Amino acid sequence: MRNSVRAFAVMALSVPVIIGLAGVAEAQDKFKLGMAVGGNTCCEWMKAQGDVARALAEKEGWDYVELSNNNDPATALKNVQIFAQEGVDAIIQFNGQAASNPAISAVAKQANIPIVTYDIADPGMYFVGIDNLGAGVAGGEGLGAIVKEKWQCNPDLVISAEGAGAGIVNEWRTGGMRTGLGNVCPDIPKEKYVSFESQGDAAVGLPAARDLLAAHPDAKKIAVVGLNDGGVLALINAAEQLGRADEVIGWGQDGAFITGDNVNPHLAGSVFYFLEGYAVYAIKDVIKPIAEGNTPALKADAGDPASKVQPCPVTAEQAKAVPDMPERVKQLLAAPAGTTEYELFCPNKG
């Protein structure tokens, strides 16, 4: 033990000496952008958000530093400290654990670094993102049109695939879809609305979805809404396993599973956000003006955002015309600067 303590003491005492030798951060003249990606392994688009930001930053001739928030609030806070140390001039983040945003704002403010945050607003950050509630309502109305046409607004059940971990975003999207469905079919009785916890993941939510269906053995005409496509698919997959999918109709959010060759036939539609391309909005409306010395006024409210991403509700049929994500990224990066994926790919442009 004596030597353990000695070893520890020697190391502890040597730290200040070594620190004394340490240099300061290298001088820089180029604009430097920091990007903190969400880091939740659930979703390929989180990584793609970083890839697009990197490509656009390089096109502008900026330096670029990317870190992952690992879907962890403490890591997100640590990352903004690293960005400050690295001398970035502006930060873009997607922080799925947005409860740490106030602390992140405080650190960034102290370091005088503007932050753009995607999709979840914070009073100290430029808001760039979708109107989650609007996207939810639009999706719900899309589903409502089908429910009205096929079942005369008389389903046996309306199932919500919740993702409570997403917090208020779940309330906006999933709750918004129920509202949208109610706008088209206002007479669906409240007792027909039931929920399960999907955690926004088709595989993770499967057991809970099976249990819910087992608890309603007589339900046949089932409408499904949810936080995202993955959560809605959890219920559809469970119904298929139980041989009860004949009259299941789902409508998702985010568009993750509505493109490609293997779209589930019971997924009737979704709402594209084109999440991977958010950097176009952030750079065009916030970062580039900052780099040019024209820092825009802080717009932190989701209702009055610094840059608004248009939701793109599509039926499964319409989605066939939309390329999958890698192809969209390729085309986006080849398009003229400032072009959005909504402009490039949305079949229902308003």
Add this chain to the structure above:
Amino acid sequence: MSNAMTDTAASTLPPAPHNPWRELLTGSVASITFTFIAVVAVGWFWVGPKFLSFGNISIMGTFLIVPLIVGAFSGMALLSGVVDLSIGSMVGFSSAVFALLVSLGWDPASAAAVTLVACLCFGGINAIAIVGFGAEPIAATLGMLVALRGIAWVLLGSQGAIFAFNIDMFNLVSTTVFGLPLFFLLAIGLTAIAAVIVTKTRIGRHVQAVGGDDKAAARAGISVRKVRVAALLLSSFGAGLGGIIYAAQLGSAARATGVGLEFQVYAALMIGGYSILRGGVGNPIGGALGLLAVAGVSNILDLKAISPYYVNIIVGLLLLAAVLLDRLRGGDAYE
């Protein structure tokens, strides 16, 4: 005959001269000391002087405050032969209770006191199950892990988070002394105190004895039950403290708070010389060095802009390397 002679001769030999370097090579923190030095060396040569700058150490230190505190306390439970898997959830629960009370207008000191009492109550339930009813520690604390996570989710409500940002608390936990975070230095100090208690005091020897062989410890007159109850309470207290500091640092509590922390802490403690399945093995300094080494690796990857997904691979390899090094230098010889 020759063996007997050898034994006799050996017993009459004078004790080997004190050699601190040899002891450093075979001591209980030898593996992790080398690992830590290797990480610092890699950081220095690969990242450059910036790796050891005040600012960078401060960032690592801020991130390590909670794991260091939780590790120092939960290490006591490991030493006494009980693994407490509920520490991560306890951190989440603690942060939720504390943030809830602060958001309701409580002053932070009172909120912290009530939070710690609540955590001690759940630690007491762990102790009753494990010590009172002889439940398997892994099973009992796994149950507590799930239950506390559920309670935290209920407290956090449908939004999944409670915002309780308080600039005074934030400034307090962000205070620096000589360029380093005050709470990081306090956590290091706490680790040093724990190390002294474990290795220099009768209490510490009792804890190690209970963890090493509880039956022998009982025959020696040590109250195994009291030691383990105290260790489990300390573990929950440390996790409670960690949750409060998290809430103050982040200005909130969320569902993700503390998730996976038990693996982060126990992996580092094992790298630092503790054993999950055998009590009586380990030293708080080794545990702290384990956490520092892992944080150093993560920081190097951050500064070199390498995907953080590689951290898990490297932590796993470090764990394997530490275990192998431990075996190569004689395994439990130092115990």
